[in-house]
Amino acid sequence: MRADFEVWAKENLRCDLSHNGEYYNHADAYYAWKGWVASRQALVVELPPEKDGYAQAFICYEVNEVTDALDKAGVSYR
Numbered sequence: 691m692r693a694d695f696e697v698w699a700k701e702n703l704r705c706d707l708s709h710n711g712e713y714y715n716h717a718d719a720y721y722a723w724k725g726w727v728a729s730r731q732a733l734v735v736e737l738p739p740e741k742d743g744y745a746q747a748f749i750c751y752e753v754n755e756v757t758d759a760l761d762k763a764g765v766s767y768r
Contacts, residue, residue, distance in 0.1 A: 695726045735763045 699707055705716040714720040736759065760767050 691727070691730060692723075695723055698726075699723075733763070733765065735759055735765060 696707055699719060699722060703718055703722060705718045706714075707719050708715050709719070714723055757767070
């Protein structure tokens with residue numbers, strides 16, 4: 691997650707991105723990072739219902755059902 695943030699930050703923030711592992715040295719980078727983390731924690735995607743006929747311990751989703759749910763939530767994926 692931090693690597694994705696730093697790619698974004700290099701393109702969008704005009705500040706030092708050095709950090710001590712937990713805290714960024716520049717306040718703008720620090721608060722942008724905190725916002726980045728909070729936005730990821732707040733993201734919840736409801737998956738499609740499990741398929742009938744499968745054991746409860748084995749949930750099977752079709753790829754297009756999952757990608758449709760992610761698209762609907764506005765989540766990018768690889």
